[in-house]
Amino acid sequence: MTSPLLTVNNLRTSFRSDRGTVRAVDGVSFTLNRGEILGLVGESGSGKSMTAMSIMRLIPEPPGSVEADELRFDGIDLLALSERQMLDVRAARIAMIFQDPMRSLNPVLSVGRQLTETLRRHLALDGAAARRRAIELLEMVGIPMAKSRLGAYPHEFSGGMRQRVMIAIALSCNPSLLIADEATTALDVTVQAQIVDLIKTLVKDIGASVIWISHDLGLVANLCDRVNVMYAGRIVESGPIRDVFYRPSHGYTLGLMSCTPRIDLVGERLRPIEGLPPDLSRPMTLCPFLPRCAHSVDRCRTERPALIEEQPAHWASCFADLTGSWRQTT
């Protein structure tokens, strides 16, 4: 058995503010295997980005505070690294792409320069080799006439092209882990389809693992092997993609699946999740989804459910029996 690439054990990320302490990530544990694509879905504000930023050690402390029982990447204890060592990990081993490519691209440097600098620093390539590799990378992500585009600046590219450049930079050092946070959300569906195909092929080629954060259940269904569902700073359900989609075992997951409009289904009325997500600065003693849950049982009002393995590899923290509400699949 090979060990997992990433182990996250009891991750807690909080922010101090005048309104009290916001528990953005409240005891998150999961592992990521080599070559695996893991989806991270959940309500807006549920802690998906903060989970990723905590792993990357990108949370400013203070006002933030990141604690974990274990945060291990490829045998390295990430919590024990100095900021300098972490910088190297971030540049060469764990790559991250965001919704807004301008957040990762430097607007005043040419695209070629941004690529070659990374390559020279982390792969110790000389100028000519870095240039050749930069052209290869841009071609790989489908930038036409890559050679003549090296001198272009990010603003000279369209949104889809910028996203491609960002992917080229992210993958330039053959990272073992790619974290994509709403990486295609700002793109049109036709361009999104191109980018998703591209990421799928590239990560397979270099054997990287992926954490794919998205609010789009369809994309996750397409891309991921497993999925973690988050609500109010916790993982409420986790399992193989088909299990979670066809046999959702937490009230929130079921609610999420049934409130999502689907292009393949004809106009039945949507079943929204009523109410609003909880205030994360208030202490929670019961299931945080209880006030909005359509399936709660008596036990939900007396104790908080733990995340347990209900079926092999399929975990959920929910007392309700949801089997009667599963969509009939053929």
Place this chain on the structure above:
Amino acid sequence: MTSPLLQVENLCVSFPGTGGARVRAVDGVSFTIERGKTLGLVGESGCGKSTTGYSLLQLIKPTSGRVIVDGIDIASLSRREMRPYRRRLQIIFQDAAASLDPRMSVGDLIGEALDIHGLARGTARLPRIRKLLDLVGIPARLLQRFPHELSGGQAQRVAICRALAVEPMLIVCDEPVSALDVSIQAQIINLMQDLQKELGLAYLFISHDLSVVRHISDRIAVMYLGRIVETADKHEIFGSAAHPYTKALLSAVPVPDPDMERTRERIVLRGDLPSPANPPSGCRFRTRCPVPIDDCAQIDPPWKTLSETHHAACIRIQGIPETSLFEGVRY
């Protein structure tokens, strides 16, 4: 036969672009909206959806074309003559919180909408405000709140409420749920459907999300680079799309079903949307079309009729067998 509520004929809007070229953001768009019905307007970013919506309300003056409301062409009216129509045609935006005056409370925001058009004065005012807020599901305790103290969904409810306050016939909805979490999206979509039924409202529902559009629309118009390329009743678009762009668009929408996602055939388009300042000759879609022929560069495709309610602008349509979206999209 009664005339439709809104009839748009050959609408063109252009903006000054760089180097003297005009950006033809909307270039000869025609459609109608019936009373109490929803037309969904879909297409990629920059294709001209918002510009179309704004020019209906004369928020942007059309360069040419007619916008006929109840038999009157409002594109030719003066500001004063336009006033009664302003009340009848309302708009809501994607970023509801930003479209609301941050210094006004929820109650004042609704009250102001009433005042502008001299509705519900004196003692009738507060009960009317309460009734309107109740209609959109805003509890009375939020009456004194300010926009920044509202959640995204609540802010969108207030924006809808402001639009409703003046008793419009048509609301242009520009990506009204795109910024909201799905759980809140569904609340707002249901609300909009209920209000439509109750008040007989018509919507022009602009969105890039085809799953949402499928849910809420009666008819759908697909836009590409300033033009409508296909228009039909909802079931025709989703059941038997004819234009290659519509087919590609539909096939690219992810479906939250792992087995279906992994077996579905997809049409992956090449490249990005060309610039509206310099659109391709002939058919504008030909540079990304999976099935172009030489003629496509020469001929500006005329409308082909597929049924009384289904039209598409593509010279290749006869050669394309009609297939249903989920029976595989093939040519």
